Amino acid sequence: MNYTEWETSVPDVIRNDALWKMKVYRLSLFLSDICWEDVSRLVKDPRTKSIGNQLYRSCGSICANLEEGYSKASPKDRARFYEYSLGSARETRGWFYRGRHILGEKVFEHRAWILTEIIKMLLKIVPEERGSRICEDSPEYIAASPLTNNVPF
Secondary structure (H helix, E strand, C coil): CHCCCCHHCCCCCHHHCEEEEEEHHHHHHHHHHHHHHHHHHHHHHCCCCCHHHEEEEEEEEHHHHHHHCCCCCHHHHHHHHHHHHHHHHHHHHHHHHCCHHHHCHHHHEEEEEEEHHHHHHHHHHHEEEECCCCCCCCCCCCCCCCCCCCCCC
């Protein structure tokens, strides 16, 4: 399955919500779906069970904070939740890195690429919502893998 196939499989009740227009939301929802199998593999090994639990929580938090923040009335409130989402995206990338011994380098690189795209988008969205610059320099990320490739498992 790739991103395009996944996108068409998402139920209308989700795709008809205004939040679906945000690409960062669609990517984070896609990641949370493919993360399911990754977590299932990690929790089978006693050495990486806690990594799997943390990975599932942090990955789900990316979407959850976008969902909650999108409905806030003020831009500053939205920015706060989008910042939480940004933190969760970075945390998730770290958990994928720590789980690479079980998941494999190819899976890690794919998930890290998606997360880097999410991070780049949030680094642009947060200051726009807040009306000021984010408190860090925005690094120039270079993505090596296209999202439309088949998803490695």
